[in-house]
Amino acid sequence: MSPALTRRLLSLHRWCGLIVSLNVALFAVTGALLIFHEEIDAALGAVPATSHGTSISLARAVEVARASRPDHQALYVFTDPEEFPGAILVGMAKGSSKLQDSKPVTIDAPKGEVLEKVDFDDSFSGVVFRLHAQLLMGPAGSLLVGAIGLALLISLVSGAVLYGPMMKRFAFGMLRRDRHVRTLFADVHKLVGAATFGWNLVVVGTGVFLSLGSTLLQYYTMTELAALSAPYRGQAAVADFATLDDAVASAERASGGRRWSLVALPGSDFASPRHYAVLLHGHEGLDQRMLTMGLVDAKDPTQVDHRTFPWYLRALLVSEPLHFGDYGGMPLKLLWLAFTLATLVLTASGVWVTVATRHERALRRRSEPVDTSAAEAAE
Numbered sequence: 001m002s003p004a005l006t007r008r009l010l011s012l013h014r015w016c017g018l019i020v021s022l023n024v025a026l027f028a029v030t031g032a033l034l035i036f037h038e039e040i041d042a043a044l045g046a047v048p049a050t051s052h053g054t055s056i057s058l059a060r061a062v063e064v065a066r067a068s069r070p071d072h073q074a075l076y077v078f079t080d081p082e083e084f085p086g087a088i089l090v091g092m093a094k095g096s097s098k099l100q101d102s103k104p105v106t107i108d109a110p111k112g113e114v115l116e117k118v119d120f121d122d123s124f125s126g127v128v129f130r131l132h133a134q135l136l137m138g139p140a141g142s143l144l145v146g147a148i149g150l151a152l153l154i155s156l157v158s159g160a161v162l163y164g165p166m167m168k169r170f171a172f173g174m175l176r177r178d179r180h181v182r183t184l185f186a187d188v189h190k191l192v193g194a195a196t197f198g199w200n201l202v203v204v205g206t207g208v209f210l211s212l213g214s215t216l217l218q219y220y221t222m223t224e225l226a227a228l229s230a231p232y233r234g235q236a237a238v239a240d241f242a243t244l245d246d247a248v249a250s251a252e253r254a255s256g257g258r259r260w261s262l263v264a265l266p267g268s269d270f271a272s273p274r275h276y277a278v279l280l281h282g283h284e285g286l287d288q289r290m291l292t293m294g295l296v297d298a299k300d301p302t303q304v305d306h307r308t309f310p311w312y313l314r315a316l317l318v319s320e321p322l323h324f325g326d327y328g329g330m331p332l333k334l335l336w337l338a339f340t341l342a343t344l345v346l347t348a349s350g351v352w353v354t355v356a357t358r359h360e361r362a363l364r365r366r367s368e369p370v371d372t373s374a375a376e377a378a379e
Helices: 003-019 021-035 037-044 058-068 124-134 139-167 181-211 213-222 224-232 244-254 311-324 329-367 373-378
Strands: 073-078 087-093 103-108 259-264 275-281 292-297 304-308
Touching: 003 021, 003 139, 003 329, 021 037, 021 124, 021 139, 021 311, 021 329, 037 124, 058 073, 058 087, 058 103, 058 244, 124 139, 139 181, 139 213, 181 213, 181 311, 181 329, 213 224, 213 311, 244 259, 244 275, 244 292, 244 304
Parallel strands: none
Antiparallel strands: 073 087, 073 259, 087 103, 259 275, 275 292, 292 304
């Protein structure tokens, strides 16, 4: 590698890392909290306290939610027996058919009553997630987070290109025996960077991809879902959801053993005016996050069209568990936490070395003697 290219890569590495350093620290802290969001929500009482007993039907849950918000439209039904046991969440929106504009109404499934005090968006984990994913700026914030992630990727890759060959000359964990503090911090920065490079590449890369999630979903609704809805364009959306439970059962049978997690209702932007879009997941590991879709006729729920998502949505689905490390239980969460803390060390040491290097160079320039020969000759 030529000296000129080395200087350019070093400048790119330092400036990209320095510019995003505060954001990386913020993402690391909020990401560490989100790794344990289930435990935090349970400790803070954000998980709804529901009754025990036989659950009401999904169709009845939608009726209850509609009665509690008569000026809203029901867009989806969601359940998660592990995180929200005994609860059915019905997404309601006013004046919009977009799932992202809805807020969930939580139904106590055994009692069939609305739990009014539950607000997931304004819970501690909800606020931390919006800060992590959008910097509290909405969809525009997601794109900004993606841009920050790209800058961080550039810093990571340029650092690997620069320091990778250098680190091969050192035994793992060995630091130079230099009493200079800056040298110690520089070696710590290189060592931690090498140790966490693969993890950071996965987490930052998936984070950048997740920042495009809303855009990719919008593209899917405007292309494939729009094509499915074309024969029913201009028709009024089905508003009677009495067939909802039969539709879910039909979708599960057609999927070969998968279980439903969310149903987008007719009239929402993720379903046609005539169909339920039933999202189905596997049973464990990453397969639990890999969703397929059953399009079920709302008037004849025996008619099911089972579909897989295009590659970019499958990649999006895989990105979330890889990013947050929440698919392998507590051991994986602790591993993700350890790498997150190491990333904080990487960021802090990098900033310290950059600032210290510039400060030392400034001191050397001021201490160099001034060459007065040219001025004397001119006189």
